[in-house]
Amino acid sequence: MDRADRGHRRPLVLPSPPPQPAGQALHPLPRQGARGRGAVHQGAPAVxxxxxxxxxxxxxxxxxxxxxxxxxxxxxxxxxxxKVRNITHPEDIRPVVEDRLPDHGLTFTDRRTAARELAARGVHPAEIAELIGVTERTVYRWQAQARQNAA
Known part of the structure; x- marks a missing residue:
């Protein structure tokens, strides 16, 4: 039984291209210019x-x-x-400083301001860290930076 009888297609055989004379391009289309089809526009040099x-x-x-x-x-x-870090809301800091209520949702600047005010009232750095949600080492580091800035 022949393949054509079984519903298979025969492979399409194309004639081979004629041999190119020496020195001619293999592509039949003429060469495109610098801005021709397919050229990538480089634009101005990066400044x-x-x-x-x-x-x-x-x-x-x-x-x-x-x-x-x-x-x-x-x-x-x-x-x-x-810059959100630079915005301080005194009404957010008051419960932490005056009532000693823990608040871990303070912004970076609010935490630092609350830590500064609590340290001025003589609160131990471990308690400050627990109230504002940072480590004790962070409170000591902030205090050292404040001393350096004051000097």
């Missing part, structure tokens, strides 16, 4: 631009006019200058 935010010394992110830090702040807080 580092500065971030457009005033007083920023960083370079702009690739294909952007602002640096990564300001891009992320704009995305997160809709403000390029806002």
């Amino acid at each position: 580092s631009r500065r971030c457009r935010i005033p007083d920023c010394t960083r370079n702009a992110a690739p294909r952007r006019r602002i640096c990564w830090a300001h891009k992320n702040r704009l995305y997160r807080y809709q403000d390029p200058h806002l």
